[in-house]
Amino acid sequence: MSVPILKQGDVLIASIQSALTDRDLLQLKDELAEKVGRLRSRGVVIDVTALDVMDSFATRTIRSIAAATRLRGAETVVVGIQPEVAIALVELGLTLDGIATALDLEEGLDVLVEVMEARRRDR
Amino acid sequence: MADQATDAEAPFGPAGLFGPADLERRLRSGGVGPEDRAGIGEIKDEVLKHLDEHVAAFFEHLASFPEAQALLRRPDLMEEARRLERDHLVAMASGTYDRDYVEQRFRLGRLYNRAQLDVALFMGAFHAQMSSIGRRIMQRYAKDAVGGFARFSAFKKIAFVDLGIVVDAMMTEREGTIRRQQQAILELSTPALQVRERLLILPIIGLLDTFRAKQLTDGLLKAIRAHRAKVVVMDLTGVSTVDSKVANHLIQTVAAARLMGATVIVTGLSSDVAQSLVTLGVDLSRLNTIGDLQGGIEEAERILGPASPRIERRPAVG
CATH class of the missing domain: 3.30.750.24 (STAS domain)
Structure with missing residues (x-):
C-alpha cells in the first residue's frame, strides 16, 4: 500500500495509514525525494501515528529520507510515534538522532517552522 | 467456634503449603521415632494434669515485655491465644500429628503475627512453657532422672518440630504482608x-x-x-x-x-x-x-x- 503525500503550502505531509512493507518504504523515499524537488518544498512531515510497530528498516529508511530531503533543501519532522513504539525503538537503540520529532501533525508543523527558521538563520 | 476460626483463616491455605508428606518430613527431620511417641504417651497425663500452669507460664513470660502488650491488652486476642495454646499442648501430648494439628499451628502463628509478636519473644515464651513442663516431668521421675529426661526429650522433639511450623507460619504470613505493602507502594504510582x-x-x-x-x-x-x-x-x-x-x-x-x-x-x-x-x-x-x-x-x-x-x-x- 502506497503512502499518500499531501502538499500543504511549502510542506509535504506523508501520512502512513497502515503497516508498510520494505518495498512501500523505499517507494515513499523515492517519491518524497522527487516531490521535494519538483514542488520546491521546504519541509516534510512523516506521520506515523497509525504504526504500532517500527522495525530497524523503517527507522533506517526514515533517517535516509531525512538526510536525502535535507540535501534537496527540506527539513523532516517525524510525528505521532506511539508510546509503545518509542519504548521499543529506544530499547533497540534506534533513537532517530538528529531528526526532529513531534507529538502530532499540528505540533509537527510548528516544529517544522522553527527548524526551517533556524536553518534560514544559519545560512 | 473452631469451625468459625477455620473459615476465617481459609485463605491462608495450610493445605496448599503443607501436605501430609511435608509433615512426615518434618517429623523425620526432628528425629521423632516410635520410641519417642511411646515416651510421650507415658507422660501425657502428667502434661495434661498441669495444663493451666503450663499455659500460664507462656503468658507470664510475655507479660514482662513491653513488645507483647499489643497482645496482652487485647482481650479478644488473648482469649483466642489462651485457647489455642491450650489446644496446642493437648495436641502435642496426644501423639497424633496430622493435618488438623498443622492447621492449628498455623492459626497460632497467624494470631501472633496479628498481635505483632516478635519471633524471638515467641521463642522465649515457648521455652518458658517447656521449662514448666520439664519441671513437672522431672519431679515425677525424681527417682529415675535418666528415664525422665528421655521422656522429656521425646516431648521436646515434638516441640521443636512444632516450633518450626509456627515460625514458618509466622514468616509466610509476614512475607505476605510485605508483598501486599510492595503492591500498595507500586500502586501509588508516580504522578505526572x-x-x-x-x-x-x-x-x-x-x-x-x-x-x-x-x-x-x-x-x-x-x-x-x-x-x-x-x-x-x-x-x-x-x-x-x-x-x-x-x-x-x-x-x-x-x-x-x-x-x-x-x-x-x-x-x-x-x-x-x-x-x-x-x-x-x-x-x-x-x-x-x-x-x-x-x-x-x-x-x-x-x-x-x-x-x-x-x-x-x-x-x-x-
Missing part, C-alpha cells in the same frame, strides 16, 4: 502533573528499581500524549540512590520521550547521586540536567516561552 499548557512535572520520590523505572517510562509516555506535553521536568530530589541500571533506564526514558516530541529536563540530582553516577561511569551527557526544580521550570518556561502570548508582548530589548 501539568503545571501549564504543554509542561509536565514528574516528581519521583523514593527508591527507584528497574521495575518502577519501567512503570515510570510507561506512565510518562502516556501522560505526554494525554497532556500534549512539550517539556517534562523530571525531578529526582526525592531519590536517594540511583544505580547504573536505573540511570540507563532514565536515559532511555528521556530518549523515548524525545521520539514523542517532548524535551525532558532532569532536576534535583543530589550530590551523592551525581557523584555515584560519575563514579559508575554512566554517561549522562545526553540528559539535560539542571540543579533544582525551580531552575528546571524556568528552563522549561524558556523553551515554551515564544509560544506564550505573555512573553511575546514583552518589548524587544534593543
Whole structure:
C-alpha cells in the first residue's frame, strides 16, 4: 500500500495509514525525494501515528529520507510515534538522532517552522 | 467456634503449603521415632494434669515485655491465644500429628503475627512453657532422672518440630504482608502533573528499581500524549540512590520521550547521586540536567516561552 503525500503550502505531509512493507518504504523515499524537488518544498512531515510497530528498516529508511530531503533543501519532522513504539525503538537503540520529532501533525508543523527558521538563520 | 476460626483463616491455605508428606518430613527431620511417641504417651497425663500452669507460664513470660502488650491488652486476642495454646499442648501430648494439628499451628502463628509478636519473644515464651513442663516431668521421675529426661526429650522433639511450623507460619504470613505493602507502594504510582499548557512535572520520590523505572517510562509516555506535553521536568530530589541500571533506564526514558516530541529536563540530582553516577561511569551527557526544580521550570518556561502570548508582548530589548 502506497503512502499518500499531501502538499500543504511549502510542506509535504506523508501520512502512513497502515503497516508498510520494505518495498512501500523505499517507494515513499523515492517519491518524497522527487516531490521535494519538483514542488520546491521546504519541509516534510512523516506521520506515523497509525504504526504500532517500527522495525530497524523503517527507522533506517526514515533517517535516509531525512538526510536525502535535507540535501534537496527540506527539513523532516517525524510525528505521532506511539508510546509503545518509542519504548521499543529506544530499547533497540534506534533513537532517530538528529531528526526532529513531534507529538502530532499540528505540533509537527510548528516544529517544522522553527527548524526551517533556524536553518534560514544559519545560512 | 473452631469451625468459625477455620473459615476465617481459609485463605491462608495450610493445605496448599503443607501436605501430609511435608509433615512426615518434618517429623523425620526432628528425629521423632516410635520410641519417642511411646515416651510421650507415658507422660501425657502428667502434661495434661498441669495444663493451666503450663499455659500460664507462656503468658507470664510475655507479660514482662513491653513488645507483647499489643497482645496482652487485647482481650479478644488473648482469649483466642489462651485457647489455642491450650489446644496446642493437648495436641502435642496426644501423639497424633496430622493435618488438623498443622492447621492449628498455623492459626497460632497467624494470631501472633496479628498481635505483632516478635519471633524471638515467641521463642522465649515457648521455652518458658517447656521449662514448666520439664519441671513437672522431672519431679515425677525424681527417682529415675535418666528415664525422665528421655521422656522429656521425646516431648521436646515434638516441640521443636512444632516450633518450626509456627515460625514458618509466622514468616509466610509476614512475607505476605510485605508483598501486599510492595503492591500498595507500586500502586501509588508516580504522578505526572501539568503545571501549564504543554509542561509536565514528574516528581519521583523514593527508591527507584528497574521495575518502577519501567512503570515510570510507561506512565510518562502516556501522560505526554494525554497532556500534549512539550517539556517534562523530571525531578529526582526525592531519590536517594540511583544505580547504573536505573540511570540507563532514565536515559532511555528521556530518549523515548524525545521520539514523542517532548524535551525532558532532569532536576534535583543530589550530590551523592551525581557523584555515584560519575563514579559508575554512566554517561549522562545526553540528559539535560539542571540543579533544582525551580531552575528546571524556568528552563522549561524558556523553551515554551515564544509560544506564550505573555512573553511575546514583552518589548524587544534593543
